Amino acid sequence: MRVDNLTRVWYNSGAATALTVPPRGLERSDLPMHPQSTTSRDKKPRTLEERFHSGVDRSSGPDVCWPWMRAVNRQGYGEISVGSRTDGSRTLLRAHVLAYRLAFGDPPPDKPCILHSCDNPPCCNPRHLWAGTKADNIRDSVRKGRHRNSKRTHCPAGHPYDESNTYVYRGQRICKACRRKRRRRLDC
């Protein structure tokens, strides 16, 4: 799908919700009577697509990241629930996967993993998403993990990863202070 078509699809699907306000000069009472009260109409369940669109911040423009503004999981990926709690059918979908599927359809069966070219987990901009194989997914997360760890300046206990306190074993940095503590524990 061409990029301008894509934009039209995305923005048009958001437009339906804006029409709940009557046009200028036309009061709500002029509109045909609705069998339901205003409150129950406001509670009308929105479609998954509507809920999804209202959770994405596209305000910075078409080419930058579109962050998910609602719940995220521990890895920072956006989550949106589907199904109902009452019948136990409720599950969580990843927002960026839904973003991909709404824009491009389901990924090909041999490329089931939706990956970010921008390395920004909450991003839902379909231009930053690509479908990869399981091997692509592993490669991608290993690369990101390495990237994250190399930026870390302190061990999990808060000791600095400086020259005197760092021991490198198989490419991994090990905190000497923590290693000493572990050894002492083993001694007694």
Ligand SMILES: [Zn+2]
């Ligand atoms: Zn992005």
Ligand SMILES: [Zn+2]
């Ligand atoms: Zn340490």
